Amino acid sequence: MSTPIVNRLNVPMPKIGIRPTVDGRRGGIRESLEDITMNMAHAVAKLLSENIRHSNGLPVECVIADSCIGGVAEAAQTAEKFAREGVGVSITVTPSWCYPLETMDTDPLIPKAIWGFNGTDRPGAVYLAAVLAAHNQKGLPAFGIYGKDVQDFGDDSIPADVQEKLIRFAKAGLAVATIRGKAYLSLGSVSMGIAGCIADESFFHEYLGMRNEYVDMTEFVRRMERGIYDKEEYEKALRWVKEHCREGEDVNPDHLKRTREQKDRDWETVVKMTLIARDLMVGNPKLAEMGYGEEALGHHAIAAGFQGQRQWTDHYPNGDFMEAILTSSFDWNGIREPYIMSTENDALNAVTMLLGHLLTDAAQIFADVRTYWSPEAVKRVTGKELEGMAAGGIIHLINSGPAALDGTGQQTKDGAPAMKPFWEITGEEVEKCLQVTKWCPAVDFFRGGGFSTDFQTKGGMPVTMARINLVKGLGPVLQLAEGYTVDIPQDVHDILDQRTNQTWPTTWFVPNLTGEGVFKDVYSVMNNWGSNHCALSYGHIGADLITLASMLRIPVSMHNVPAEKCFRPSAWSAFGTADAEGADFRACAAYGPLYAGGRGR
Numbered sequence: 001m002s003t004p005i006v007n008r009l010n011v012p013m014p015k016i017g018i019r020p021t022v023d024g025r026r027g028g029i030r031e032s033l034e035d036i037t038m039n040m041a042h043a044v045a046k047l048l049s050e051n052i053r054h055s056n057g058l059p060v061e062c063v064i065a066d067s068c069i070g071g072v073a074e075a076a077q078t079a080e081k082f083a084r085e086g087v088g089v090s091i092t093v094t095p096s097w098c099y100p101l102e103t104m105d106t107d108p109l110i111p112k113a114i115w116g117f118n119g120t121d122r123p124g125a126v127y128l129a130a131v132l133a134a135h136n137q138k139g140l141p142a143f144g145i146y147g148k149d150v151q152d153f154g155d156d157s158i159p160a161d162v163q164e165k166l167i168r169f170a171k172a173g174l175a176v177a178t179i180r181g182k183a184y185l186s187l188g189s190v191s192m193g194i195a196g197c198i199a200d201e202s203f204f205h206e207y208l209g210m211r212n213e214y215v216d217m218t219e220f221v222r223r224m225e226r227g228i229y230d231k232e233e234y235e236k237a238l239r240w241v242k243e244h245c246r247e248g249e250d251v252n253p254d255h256l257k258r259t260r261e262q263k264d265r266d267w268e269t270v271v272k273m274t275l276i277a278r279d280l281m282v283g284n285p286k287l288a289e290m291g292y293g294e295e296a297l298g299h300h301a302i303a304a305g306f307q308g309q310r311q312w313t314d315h316y317p318n319g320d321f322m323e324a325i326l327t328s329s330f331d332w333n334g335i336r337e338p339y340i341m342s343t344e345n346d347a348l349n350a351v352t353m354l355l356g357h358l359l360t361d362a363a364q365i366f367a368d369v370r371t372y373w374s375p376e377a378v379k380r381v382t383g384k385e386l387e388g389m390a391a392g393g394i395i396h397l398i399n400s401g402p403a404a405l406d407g408t409g410q411q412t413k414d415g416a417p418a419m420k421p422f423w424e425i426t427g428e429e430v431e432k433c434l435q436v437t438k439w440c441p442a443v444d445f446f447r448g449g450g451f452s453t454d455f456q457t458k459g460g461m462p463v464t465m466a467r468i469n470l471v472k473g474l475g476p477v478l479q480l481a482e483g484y485t486v487d488i489p490q491d492v493h494d495i496l497d498q499r500t501n502q503t504w505p506t507t508w509f510v511p512n513l514t515g516e517g518v519f520k521d522v523y524s525v526m527n528n529w530g531s532n533h534c535a536l537s538y539g540h541i542g543a544d545l546i547t548l549a550s551m552l553r554i555p556v557s558m559h560n561v562p563a564e565k566c567f568r569p570s571a572w573s574a575f576g577t578a579d580a581e582g583a584d585f586r587a588c589a590a591y592g593p594l595y596a597g598g599r600g601r
């Protein structure tokens, strides 16, 4: 067994298990299949380890069964090996007929796919169909992968359509396995009556396999007053902030402006809050050296949220700096994986951000879905016409602070604005993100001061806006809209921004329209959004979110992903093929949450 690769929570990363299955008949048949099938397994392992990383940058490890699986004994040996190795995702590969019930992976909690080779010599596709039928009959959803074009027996290349499905499945499966057993940490409780802040234990436990941790915001006060944070790191952080974080305009009326001394003290407070929140999430060995062994352990949190409003922000500086820096891909320690932290402790947005992060490896933008600006309304208040991509209206995504600085769009991929995995981000790009960000003294909502990030997201970035909502009688449901960030003329932006909040970060978003249903126009997308917040991920990741949601049995109520890109378990089509959206709801309801029995209610 190899040395486990651990993450910053000190637990091993899940591995991908690969199962080469064969027809177990010896004396010719099995022997003729062994090498070819093992080669398929190695080819899949190579493809996945070369193309996927964990969101912390570590390589993805694949574990291949010790032998081909021709029957139940070898299936059991493989399951035992996978359990020992920490396999969280399983992929079965075969070019031939095998015995479905005897060779199948029956672990109900591990996302499963089967690649049945499209060939003519041996019936791989017949096995694929039979083993999928077996999974469906037993209530174990599995993804079927069948290449479009016939390959020759012994061809160990993986066709592009098969590669795409293997990668989509594996990345989503790893997300399922990665969040399992981790915690969501609520720092405070419900902010301003927002229901998304209710950390619904059954949702976290049954659908995500996560646990919930709760810490009162007074813990920040205790740690600040008693100096329970790394003092050296604090000094370093404060120096970095003074050098790199430009203060923006104080737009408050004179009687509400805080003095220079207060603002300087506020900077100290928000930097301490950042260190403390991070330590609360993932722990910090430095605290053990200081005699705080319990605090050093953290709360095993893969995501967190900070209530802030109102009790905290009525008295102390707001959480904007903390949230923006933690969710960015860099800080005073350099370039690193973003932490997932939701503002206003909106736990449902935190989960959406977490899923987006695990699928893209990049930072996420947290935002209020604030305003739909029709071309007519823009014309009325600015006298100008919206043009180009913005011509059909725009959605104003804006919230006081938590949008990651990556959301400035100052990083590039092939010359176009991007939000990249931290290992692809350069020091120069970090500088640019910091240069275009201003930190404005907080406005009147925040009586305790603080600083809000102010920037405008560069236009032309492909993004996906998403959100999980909880609906009584239905459970969790995902909605998403692929689209682009857009630039609008600066004078138009200034007028629209000033009548909203000029001290907050703005992303102008336009969804891709399909001409149908909710995606017939920009207004309908805004009008059908299920909550006040959204998470914005880099790239068009709707198909990946749909695959991941199906693994978690979360139906998708609204999306603009072309049907041919949607990849769900084979059983989903048995719930109806004419109306894929309805079938998704029926299948998710029939299977129920993954960790609550998971195989039918």
Ligand SMILES: C[C@H](O)[C@@H](O)[C@@H](O)C(=O)CO
Pocket (backbone or CB within 6 Å): 194, 309, 344, 368, 399, 400, 445, 532
């Ligand atoms: C400052 C205000 O309270 C905002 O934070 C509020 O409008 C929201 O963001 C609600 O989601």
Ligand SMILES: [Mn+2]
Pocket (backbone or CB within 6 Å): 344, 367, 368, 399, 532, 533
């Ligand atoms: Mn908000």
